[in-house]
Amino acid sequence: MLLKPKMLSFQSSKNVLSLTEDLLVRIYELLAAESDRKSFRLVCREFRRIDSLTRRHLRVIRIEFLPILLGKYPRLQSLDLSACPRIDDGVVSLLLTRVGPGSNSPSLGHWAWGLKSLVLSRATGLRFSGLEMLTRACPCLESVDVSYCCGFGDREAAALSSAVGLRELNMDKCLQLTDVGLAKIAVGCSKLEKLSLKWCMEITDLGIDLLCKKCVDLKYLDVSYLKVTNESLHSIASLLKLEVLGLMACPLIDDVGLQFIERGCPSLKVIDVSRCEGVSSSGLIYVVRGHRNLLELNAGYCLSELSTALLHQMKNLNHLEVIRIDGARISETSFQVISANCKSLVEIGLSKCVGVTNMGIMRLVSACINLRVLNLTCCHSITDTAISAIAYSCRSLVCLKVESCNMITEKGLCQLGSFCLLLEEIDLTDCCGVNDKGLEYLSRCSELSCLKLGLCTNISNKGLSYIGSNCLKIHELDLYRCTGIGDDGLEALSNGCKKLRKLNLSYCNAVSDRGLAYIGRLEELSDLEMRALHKITGVGLEAVAVGCKKLADLDMKHCEKVGDSGFWALAYYSKNLRQINLSYCGISDMALCMVMGNLSRLQEAKLVHLSNSTVEGVELALRACCARIKKVKLFAPLRFMLSSEILEILHARGCIIRWD
Amino acid sequence: MLLSKNSALESKDNEIFEVEESIAIQSELIKTMTTMVNSKAYVNERNQMVPEARCRKQANYHVEQNNKIVDEELSDWESKFFEVDMDDLHELFMAANYLEIESLLNGVTKRVGDFIKACKNVEVIRQTFGINNDFAAQQEEEIRKLNSWNHI
Numbered sequence: 001m002l003l004k005p006k007m008l009s010f011q012s013s014k015n016v017l018s019l020t021e022d023l024l025v026r027i028y029e030l031l032a033a034e035s036d037r038k039s040f041r042l043v044c045r046e047f048r049r050i051d052s053l054t055r056r057h058l059r060v061i062r063i064e065f066l067p068i069l070l071g072k073y074p075r076l077q078s079l080d081l082s083a084c085p086r087i088d089d090g091v092v093s094l095l096l097t098r099v100g101p102g103s104n105s106p107s108l109g110h111w112a113w114g115l116k117s118l119v120l121s122r123a124t125g126l127r128f129s130g131l132e133m134l135t136r137a138c139p140c141l142e143s144v145d146v147s148y149c150c151g152f153g154d155r156e157a158a159a160l161s162s163a164v165g166l167r168e169l170n171m172d173k174c175l176q177l178t179d180v181g182l183a184k185i186a187v188g189c190s191k192l193e194k195l196s197l198k199w200c201m202e203i204t205d206l207g208i209d210l211l212c213k214k215c216v217d218l219k220y221l222d223v224s225y226l227k228v229t230n231e232s233l234h235s236i237a238s239l240l241k242l243e244v245l246g247l248m249a250c251p252l253i254d255d256v257g258l259q260f261i262e263r264g265c266p267s268l269k270v271i272d273v274s275r276c277e278g279v280s281s282s283g284l285i286y287v288v289r290g291h292r293n294l295l296e297l298n299a300g301y302c303l304s305e306l307s308t309a310l311l312h313q314m315k316n317l318n319h320l321e322v323i324r325i326d327g328a329r330i331s332e333t334s335f336q337v338i339s340a341n342c343k344s345l346v347e348i349g350l351s352k353c354v355g356v357t358n359m360g361i362m363r364l365v366s367a368c369i370n371l372r373v374l375n376l377t378c379c380h381s382i383t384d385t386a387i388s389a390i391a392y393s394c395r396s397l398v399c400l401k402v403e404s405c406n407m408i409t410e411k412g413l414c415q416l417g418s419f420c421l422l423l424e425e426i427d428l429t430d431c432c433g434v435n436d437k438g439l440e441y442l443s444r445c446s447e448l449s450c451l452k453l454g455l456c457t458n459i460s461n462k463g464l465s466y467i468g469s470n471c472l473k474i475h476e477l478d479l480y481r482c483t484g485i486g487d488d489g490l491e492a493l494s495n496g497c498k499k500l501r502k503l504n505l506s507y508c509n510a511v512s513d514r515g516l517a518y519i520g521r522l523e524e525l526s527d528l529e530m531r532a533l534h535k536i537t538g539v540g541l542e543a544v545a546v547g548c549k550k551l552a553d554l555d556m557k558h559c560e561k562v563g564d565s566g567f568w569a570l571a572y573y574s575k576n577l578r579q580i581n582l583s584y585c586g587i588s589d590m591a592l593c594m595v596m597g598n599l600s601r602l603q604e605a606k607l608v609h610l611s612n613s614t615v616e617g618v619e620l621a622l623r624a625c626c627a628r629i630k631k632v633k634l635f636a637p638l639r640f641m642l643s644s645e646i647l648e649i650l651h652a653r654g655c656i657i658r659w660d
Numbered sequence: 661m662l663l664s665k666n667s668a669l670e671s672k673d674n675e676i677f678e679v680e681e682s683i684a685i686q687s688e689l690i691k692t693m694t695t696m697v698n699s700k701a702y703v704n705e706r707n708q709m710v711p712e713a714r715c716r717k718q719a720n721y722h723v724e725q726n727n728k729i730v731d732e733e734l735s736d737w738e739s740k741f742f743e744v745d746m747d748d749l750h751e752l753f754m755a756a757n758y759l760e761i762e763s764l765l766n767g768v769t770k771r772v773g774d775f776i777k778a779c780k781n782v783e784v785i786r787q788t789f790g791i792n793n794d795f796a797a798q799q800e801e802e803i804r805k806l807n808s809w810n811h812i
Contacts, residue, residue: 019750023757023769030773038807042782042800044791065806 024050059119060084061601067095070111078117082145086628088125089133096137112137119145121170124630124654127151131159141165147172147196151654157181161188168194172222175200179207186214194220198246201227208232212239222246224272230257237264244270248298254278255286262290272298274324281307288313295319300326300349311337318342324349326375335360339367346370351377351401361386365393373399377427380405387412391419399425403452406431410438417444425450429478432456436463443470454480454504461489468492476502480529483508487515494518506531506555516540520547526576527551532558541566545573555581557606567591571598583608583633583660589617597624606633608660615641622646626653633658746789 019027028050031037041051055073059080060066066084070076081087096112115138120126126149135141141163146152153176160169166189171177177200185192186207192215197203203226212218212235219241223232229252236245237260245261245268247253253276261268268291273279279302288294288310294317305328306314314320320342330353338345345368350356356379365371371394376382382405390397391412397420402408408431416423423445428434435458442448443466451467451474453459459482467474468489474497479485485508493500500522505511512535519525520543528544528551530536541562544551551574556562567587570577571594580595583606587595592613596602602625607618618634619642626649634642636659650657749768756764779785786793793800 019753020757023753026765026769027772027776030769031776033777036777039779039782039785040776041807042795042803043785043789043793045794047791048803069806 021050025054028054063087063091070095074110076111076115079115080119081123082119082121084123086125087120087123089127089130092126092130092133096133114140116140117143120149121145122148124149124151128155128159131156132162135159135163143168145170146174150175153177154181154184158184161185163189165191167191170196171200172196172198173200176202178202179204182207183210186211190214191217193217196222197226198222198224201225203228205229205231205235209235212236216240218242220244224248224250226250227252230254230260233257233260237261239265241267243267246272247276248272249275251277255280255283258283258286262286269294270296273302274298274300276302281305281310285310285313288317292316293319296322298324300324300351303328305329306331306334308333314338315341319344321345322347326351326353328353330355330360332360335363339363343367344370347373349375350379351375353379357381358383358386362389365390369393370396372396375401376405377401377403383407384409384412388415391415395419395422397423401427402431403427403429404431406433409433410435410441413438414441417441421445422447424448427452428456429454432458434459436460439463440466443467446470447473449473450476452478453482454478456482457484460484461486461492464489465492468496472496472498474500478504479508480504481507483510486510487512487518490515490518494521498522499524501525502527504529505533509534511535513537513540513543517543520544522548523550525551527553529555530559531555534561537561538563538566542569545569550576552576553579556585557581557583560584560586562586564588564591567595571595574599575601577602579604581606582610585610586612588612589614589620592617592621593624596621600628603629604631605629608633608635619643619646622650626650626655629655631656633660636660
């Protein structure tokens, strides 16, 4: 339905502004897209006031604007600072300081009063004093995310423990956290419902035991990768409200430990024991036997097969919605049992499973008609027959992964295009049977948003043009090593797929500057991988830099013909760039310095083997960006040629250097 | 009060029309009044605020809704119902708000929201809704700058 806004001259009483505030708020809340809200804000003062009042969530990238924004939005409930690279204790202190008495602007501390959720992921500059200030200033704090703050440890945990109302806490990869810190949190935040401690390698059974004794309301606990033993499972089994348990890749957990879970955790709905080397079918029998209402079972890459005894128990899992048993050997009996008893399945993961046959799949999908996600990566025996069966039975299919299933041809894709019209994601990497005809059929799935066609050497510009005409919602497209794709295909793509955000053109060596000019028309593009495009020059790169204003991630390794003009353009236009790979490019010293110095959001750079630069040039470039760069990859011999001073500065600022 | 299955509602323009009770109760306002008061006359008096056109529209809206049309037909009909110009939309908005009919309010709000989404830029929004730009140039510039640097 085409909406044509009519232009009428209004009597002032019928103006939309005469609507009351709550009605305007209702309208505003319907505008979910950020671009619409930005327009709304600019219309007039009243609309901006509505925007300020209603805004509950703020995610900030530029730290300079933070004080202004926090002053404008008094009713914030959630604040996301994970994209601010320079947030540290000093900044926090500034934000929380009250403006002097008698001044006109409101005191800055206001914004913290109602704040419920705080995301400080990767805020490596922050320390315990900053955290203490925040927890004291935000009395309503319920959810905190400090994941990937690798330097965080027990002192930071102590700061967090003063947030008494805390319900959710994410401390993934807080590497210095030990049992002492965990104990402080357990005692201080007794209302905790959700806790994630992935990769906090210093945690032991002692810490987990105290946690389970103090935080009895825990519903979600993730201890993946930790070196905890079966004793922890004994403690965890006492958590009466636990619904989700993450034990991925826990090396010391085994079948004996899972025995505790059989009689414990009565509310358990989701369990993840993927990659646990000590777990086998016997261990899972305990889990399944004790929890017939299990909703999600993740046992990828740990089971060698589904034993008969386990299958027998699985007959009771009538409510199972998700099962992932990647890497296991699957028998015909397995398919029979699952299809007879687990008809509520919505997601099935059989990636790299042995024994997946057409017959088995057909049996499975005819029973599990509500299937939305199906992963058959590397199930090489699958042919068009299975795909047709899937398409015909599972009309609600949203995601299909069939990487390396190279017997699939356009016949299977025709069936998908006819029946699975809700399909959003499909992975056809390395499916050499996919051709232009197949893409024509597939393009009927107009909801497609993620399409992976890496290594599909039989597709050409013609196939891509079908996608460009019909799949207008595409966000992500992978054309890795699709050597048949050239400039004409990119033209078709840029005409239709305006929402494209992520594109991989690596090794599509027919692409030239003309093709990149079309790429420059994709205004939403943020992630571009274009390795080894030997025909492109500075002209092409400039077109991309100028046009793709949201570009954040660029990988142009081995694009050896690109000259400085392209890099100058990058330095000037690509203000949103956060990660760049310039390895093996012919960038000069000056251009390198401009790129590293000018792009203030750049956090990661790969600069291996720059044929046109010198050691001095690299040193200068590193100095220009040392304040904010977080990760850099350099040519190994430079380790002894760069001054120790620059290496020390980088190290002191927390920058990680890798040598290649 | 409601002597039969139909209730008579009088609008501001003094027109009386009959509406089925179940439909009249969709309006929270009428529902509250009819449960609070026993006199039909009283109910009519309070309804005088509502001009005739609006009342008829709402009555129609609910008649159709309650006829249990199939989903597709209903959404088609709804889109036609709301395909009116700004003035009428405004009327519907005020009426739905006054009479407190949740479903109608949702429909109108969505329609206005769709209008805003369809507008290419701020100027078009202002023209569509007849709003004057009351920002100082500096203020507007500040907001535009904030818009471009933040992913809020």
